[in-house]
Amino acid sequence: MSTAPSFESATYRPPNWDAICEAHARIAPRIHRTPILTSASLDSLAGARLFFKCENLQKTGSFKIRGASNAIFSLSNEQAARGIVTQSSGNHGAAVACAAAWRGVPAYIVMPKNAPKVKIQAIEAYGGKITFCEPKVSSRNKTCDRVQAETGAHLVHPYDDDCIIAGQATAAKELLEDMSDLDAVFAPVSGGGLLSGTCLGAKGIRAAIRIFGCEPSRADDAYRSLTTGTLQSLESSDTIADGLRASLAPRTFAILRKHVERILLVSEEEIISTARLVWERMKIIIEPSSAVALAPLLKHGVVQSLNLPPRSDGAAPKLGVIFSGGNVDLTSLPWPVRTT
Amino acid sequence: MSTAPSFESATYRPPNWDAICEAHARIAPRIHRTPILTSASLDSLAGARLFFKCENLQKTGSFKIRGASNAIFSLSNEQAARGIVTQSSGNHGAAVACAAAWRGVPAYIVMPKNAPKVKIQAIEAYGGKITFCEPKVSSRNKTCDRVQAETGAHLVHPYDDDCIIAGQATAAKELLEDMSDLDAVFAPVSGGGLLSGTCLGAKGIRAAIRIFGCEPSRADDAYRSLTTGTLQSLESSDTIADGLRASLAPRTFAILRKHVERILLVSEEEIISTARLVWERMKIIIEPSSAVALAPLLKHGVVQSLNLPPRSDGAAPKLGVIFSGGNVDLTSLPWPVRTT
Numbered sequence: 001m002s003t004a005p006s007f008e009s010a011t012y013r014p015p016n017w018d019a020i021c022e023a024h025a026r027i028a029p030r031i032h033r034t035p036i037l038t039s040a041s042l043d044s045l046a047g048a049r050l051f052f053k054c055e056n057l058q059k060t061g062s063f064k065i066r067g068a069s070n071a072i073f074s075l076s077n078e079q080a081a082r083g084i085v086t087q088s089s090g091n092h093g094a095a096v097a098c099a100a101a102w103r104g105v106p107a108y109i110v111m112p113k114n115a116p117k118v119k120i121q122a123i124e125a126y127g128g129k130i131t132f133c134e135p136k137v138s139s140r141n142k143t144c145d146r147v148q149a150e151t152g153a154h155l156v157h158p159y160d161d162d163c164i165i166a167g168q169a170t171a172a173k174e175l176l177e178d179m180s181d182l183d184a185v186f187a188p189v190s191g192g193g194l195l196s197g198t199c200l201g202a203k204g205i206r207a208a209i210r211i212f213g214c215e216p217s218r219a220d221d222a223y224r225s226l227t228t229g230t231l232q233s234l235e236s237s238d239t240i241a242d243g244l245r246a247s248l249a250p251r252t253f254a255i256l257r258k259h260v261e262r263i264l265l266v267s268e269e270e271i272i273s274t275a276r277l278v279w280e281r282m283k284i285i286i287e288p289s290s291a292v293a294l295a296p297l298l299k300h301g302v303v304q305s306l307n308l309p310p311r312s313d314g315a316a317p318k319l320g321v322i323f324s325g326g327n328v329d330l331t332s333l334p335w336p337v338r339t340t
Numbered sequence: 341m342s343t344a345p346s347f348e349s350a351t352y353r354p355p356n357w358d359a360i361c362e363a364h365a366r367i368a369p370r371i372h373r374t375p376i377l378t379s380a381s382l383d384s385l386a387g388a389r390l391f392f393k394c395e396n397l398q399k400t401g402s403f404k405i406r407g408a409s410n411a412i413f414s415l416s417n418e419q420a421a422r423g424i425v426t427q428s429s430g431n432h433g434a435a436v437a438c439a440a441a442w443r444g445v446p447a448y449i450v451m452p453k454n455a456p457k458v459k460i461q462a463i464e465a466y467g468g469k470i471t472f473c474e475p476k477v478s479s480r481n482k483t484c485d486r487v488q489a490e491t492g493a494h495l496v497h498p499y500d501d502d503c504i505i506a507g508q509a510t511a512a513k514e515l516l517e518d519m520s521d522l523d524a525v526f527a528p529v530s531g532g533g534l535l536s537g538t539c540l541g542a543k544g545i546r547a548a549i550r551i552f553g554c555e556p557s558r559a560d561d562a563y564r565s566l567t568t569g570t571l572q573s574l575e576s577s578d579t580i581a582d583g584l585r586a587s588l589a590p591r592t593f594a595i596l597r598k599h600v601e602r603i604l605l606v607s608e609e610e611i612i613s614t615a616r617l618v619w620e621r622m623k624i625i626i627e628p629s630s631a632v633a634l635a636p637l638l639k640h641g642v643v644q645s646l647n648l649p650p651r652s653d654g655a656a657p658k659l660g661v662i663f664s665g666g667n668v669d670l671t672s673l674p675w676p677v678r679t680t
Contacts, residue, residue, distance in 0.1 A: 035375035037397060056623045057377060240680075276670065280458075283396045283625040283666030326623030330616065330677070335670070337677040340580070 012254050014196070015166035017204045023070040023166040024173060030069055030102065031059050034171075036178050041281050046297040047304070049318045051182065053175040056286045056326025060122070062243070063171050063194055063324050064095035064158075070167030071156045072099040080105045085153035087111065087133075087144040089245055090119025091325050092158040097128030108153050110144045112136075116242055118329040136236050137247065159193030160249030168197030169204075175320050176205035183308045185320035188292040189213035189222045189263065190244040192252025194324055199259035202320070210308060213256065213263040214293045216240075216271060221247040223263040226256060240268055240334060243289035243325060261306075264296035271295055272334045278323075288334075290323040297321070352594050354536070355506035357544045363410040363506040364513060370409055370442065371399050374511075376518050381621050386637040387644070389658045391522065393515040396626045396666025400462070402583070403511050403534055403664050404428075404435035404498075410507030411496045412439040420445045425493035427451065427473075427484040429585055430459025431665050432498040437468030448493050450484045452476075456582055458669040476576050477587065499533030500589030508537030509544075515660050516545035523648045525660040528632040529553035529562045529603065530584040532592025534664055539599035542660070550648060553596065553603040554633045556580075556611060561587040563603040566596060580608055580674060583629035583665060601646075604636035611635055612674045618663075628674075630663040637661070 015023075034054045043049055055063035072084060083106035086096045093109040100107035107128040111120070112135035123130055133143035148155055157164065171194070172185060185202050189195040195213045202209050215222050219241070221234035225248050234247035248256065266274075275291035277298075278284065296302050297319065308317050355363075374394045383389055395403035412424060423446035426436045433449040440447035447468040451460070452475035463470055473483035488495055497504065511534070512525060525542050529535040535553045542549050555562050559581070561574035565588050574587035588596065606614075615631035617638075618624065636642050637659065648657050 032378075035377075037375075038372075040399070059380070061623055279625060279670055283401055285619060285623040285625060330619055330673075331675065332678050332680050333670075334680050336679050337671055337673050339676050340672050340674050 009250050009254055012251060014200060014251070014255050015162050015169065019162070019166045020169045020173060020201060020204060023163070024170045026073055027066055027069045027167060027170065031065055032057065033174060034058050036175060037282060037284070039282050048297065048316050050297070051175070051179050051318065051320050052282070053171055053320060053322045054284060055171055056284060056290055056323045060091070060094045060098045061325055061327040062091035062095065063168060063322070064091040065098060066170050067164035067167030067193060068092065068095035068156065069099040069102070071161060071163035072096070072103050074163050075154060079154050083108060083151055083153035084156050085110070085144065085148045085151060086156045086158060087140045088158055089242055090115050091243055091327060093128060094119060094122040094126060096156055097123045097126035101127050106153070108147050108151055110140060110147055112140065116329050119327055122327065137233070138235070158246065159191035160251050162251070164193050165196045165200070165251065165255070168194045169201035171322060172198040172201030173205065175322070176202050179318070179320065180206060181318060182206070182209060182320045183311065183317040184210040184212060184306065185322065186212045186214055186293045186297065187322040188241070188244055188289050188324050189215050190219070190289070191246040192222065192248045192256055194322065195260065196252045196255040198322060199255055203259060210261045210306070211259055212306070213260050214296055215263050215265055216244055216292060217265045217267055219244050220265055222256065223265055225253055226260065226263055229257070241271055241289040241292050243287060244292060264302070266292055266295040270299070274298060276335055285326045285328060286323050287325045287328045290325055293321050293323065349590050349594055352591060354540060354591070354595050355502050355509065359502070359506045360509045360513060360541060360544060363503070364510045366413055367406055367409045367507060367510065371405055372397065373514060374398050376515060377622060377624070379622050388637065388656050390637070391515070391519050391658065391660050392622070393511055393660060393662045394624060395511055396624060396630055396663045400431070400434045400438045401665055401667040402431035402435065403508060403662070404431040405438060406510050407504035407507030407533060408432065408435035408496065409439040409442070411501060411503035412436070412443050414503050415494060419494050423448060423491060423493035424496050425450070425484065425488045425491060426496045426498060427480045428498055429582055430455050431583055431667060433468060434459060434462040434466060436496055437463045437466035441467050446493070448487050448491055450480060450487055452480065456669050459667055462667065477573070478575070498586065499531035500591050502591070504533050505536045505540070505591065505595070508534045509541035511662060512538040512541030513545065515662070516542050519658065519660065520546060521658060522546065522549060522660045523651065523657040524550040524552060524646065525662065526552045526554055526633045526637065527662040528581070528584055528629050528664050529555050530559070530629070531586040532562065532588045532596055534662065535600065536592045536595040538662060539595055543599060550601045550646070551599055552646070553600050554636055555603050555605055556584055556632060557605045557607055559584050560605055562596065563605055565593055566600065566603055581611055581629040581632050583627060584632060604642070606632055606635040610639070614638060616675055625666045625668060626663050627665045627668045630665055633661050633663065
């Protein structure tokens with residue numbers, strides 16, 4: 001799967017504030033301004049004041065519609081005419097299918113054959129045409145190249161694309177517009193589109209804010225990439241966080257290296273218990289990938305270990321957490337359920 | 341379970357607008373201003389524009405904290421000193437336990453022994469002291485009288501109480517403040533506190549608005565009471581909507597007779613399928629009682645049959661729906677679930 005124009009890491013200039021504001025103006029009439037929710041019981045567990053940006057309540061059930069609609073509505077009629085092609089484990093595919101339908105052009109989605117059924121059905125419901133591939137990055141790229149060659153569709157990469165990054169940045173922009181004195185923001189990281197956008201969107205409003213990425217230990221390429229300073233690959237992954245099975249790309253790696261404080265890792269058990277806790281306490285449905293952004297903060301001593309500067313009000317830190325999506329299969333849950 | 345002062349239906353004057361505004365000012369600093377969410381796919385199914393007031397995202401997981409905190413913070417120190425007693429199938433009990441804890445006084449909760457475990461645990465988590473009774477209205481009242489006599493606690497009735505009704509009215513007040521041109525509002529009805537408050541809170545802002553109550557066919561006392569013009573009882577009920585197993589009281593019956601257009605009935609199957617649809621499409625957890633308020637609108641032809649006046653903008657009607665709560669046991673769901 002190739003991207004154009006060709007990428008030069010040394011000279012790469014990420015989307016600037018104007019591009020993010022233009023993206024926001026372009027997509028705001030089409031998407032939800034998602035609520036920011038709070039929970040006294042989760043605050044108490046974390047020892048912090050938490051502000052959850054609920055992109056699980058976004059159209060298509062995830063933040064992905066931000067980038068996808070920005071990318072697709074940035075195209076000329078000629079560029080869009082033969083349709084859109086992309087690869088996705090699910091949420092980006094649904095977002096592309098939805099935004100392409102809004103635009104009135106076909107969407108061709110390449111997805112791994114182990115993607116959750118509910119995400120496959122969502123893409124089909126938006127009219128997307130699916131091609132399945134093996135659940136490996138190499139197979140995804142190859143299949144995507146083939147579909148693109150066959151259809152002549154325009155490629156919208158899930159994250160290694162400035163329009164996508166600028167679109168995803170609007171979630172953190174809204175969060176900081178509504179809660180301007182946050183000390184830090186936490187977002188899950190997979191390909192890095194959301195986390196890159198979170199850096200640009202949050203720091204564009206509050207330059208001193210700290211940004212942390214959160215990642216499953218079983219899919220720790222971002223952690224390894226930032227630790228070693230070299231882009232690391234992740235050929236396959238079996239984490240329950242099915243939205244976090246991709247690896248960083250040159251653009252997102254460049255942005256994260258510059259702006260991200262560090263990457264926090266969480267176990268599968270922590271992901272599951274955090275997701276369940278949020279369902280129970282907040283009464284919202286988050287998918288496991290969303291839980292990854294909160295799970296580190298519920299571990300004893302982690303908030304204190306972040307070395308955030310003390311607040312002038314002397315109170316507990318104010319932390320933003322981006323819940324990335326809420327697409328789960330309600331007939332298949334990671335805890336025992338009996339049927340009444 | 342007696343209420344004071346003694347009730348005279350003919351001369352009863354419900355809480356006026358000032359009382360509702362005072363209640364709102366009293367409780368607003370303690371509770372969430374819950375979001376109003378929308379869903380394009382549910383709009384399409386209903387043939388209307390739906391605006392969901394999400395009291396499932398309220399503190400304690402239901403609207404009940406509005407009335408309970410208004411009632412408990414309206415008491416003098418002397419009245420509150422020996423604690424609060426009430427009877428509840430769950431949500432009102434949790435709300436009383438929470439508001440009593442905020443006030444620093446004990447809460448004595450009488451609840452039916454078949455109440456959902458998750459609601460029992462919530463009351464215990466807020467420090468409430470539970471006494472179980474048989475799941476019949478007569479047993480509830482008798483047990484409540486006994487606990488009140490033993491403790492000297494102040495009775496806060498779950499709905500036959502003006503402070504409770506004024507508190508519950510603040511949900512519809514907020515809904516209409518945010519969406520002033522709604523054509524109608526739909527709320528579930530059990531004892532009638534929420535529906536009474538919905539009438540007063542909505543009509544206080546928009547006098548011409550139509551109010552509909554929604555009720556399980558298996559607990560249809562409000563339907564029968566409004567149809568016959570005589571307060572009907574409901575000695576027991578086995579609906580899955582565990583928050584809707586109480587029957588109207590003199591105050592709420594008087595308000596509903598005056599203000600409610602009609603009561604819409606739904607089956608158990610409709611309640612379950614609607615709840616699941618909301619979980620899937622909106623990514624929020626609602627309890628079956630909440631689904632009761634939406635279920636009628638998803639039935640073919642029902643919205644058209646409401647005889648709402650045509651809108652000046654010629655578009656589909658704008659309907660408010662109050663999701664009353666989100667307290668469900670996540671290990672016990674009314675559809676088949678396998679564990680991953």
